[in-house]
Amino acid sequence: MIDWLKINSLRDEIGKDDFPEVVEIFIEEVAEMISGLPPKGSRDTLGADLHALKGSALNLGFADFANLCQIGETRAANGDAAGIELEPILKCYEESKNAFLSGLENGKLT
Known part of the structure; x- marks a missing residue:
């Protein structure tokens, strides 16, 4: 879920x-960015939004979240933005954020 090697490298x-x-x-x-995601009926910018989220996620080691953003970005690029379910992506972000913050508190950084 979290790429602690990436995070350690970034911190260094x-x-x-x-x-x-x-x-x-x-x-x-x-x-x-998440609060600005388009609703299900208006998805013209969803691919670009997921691309931006993916980049941010990769910078801070949120590997699973970045992967889900990439999958959604690809679907949007292939014309299926309306079929993208945002709930699993957003749930993964919350789980990743919680794991990340918990890991910071519990000494995951070397």
Whole structure:
């Protein structure tokens, strides 16, 4: 679900002091993007929205969430945006976020 090697690498790149700010910004930006997802009847931008979410997810090691965004992005590109179920994608994000925050609290970072 979470790519802790990616997260450790990111934290090493940006520094331990700045890492919490990056996490906070990520969570805020993803929440904003999710709240702006189009409703089921209007899906013109869903592929691009899922692409943006995927990029953010990959940057912070949310591997399963990024994978679901990629699947949805591909479906949208193939003309099936209306058939994309957002609930499993959003549920995966919440589960990933909880696992990530729990892992941070429980010393998953080396």
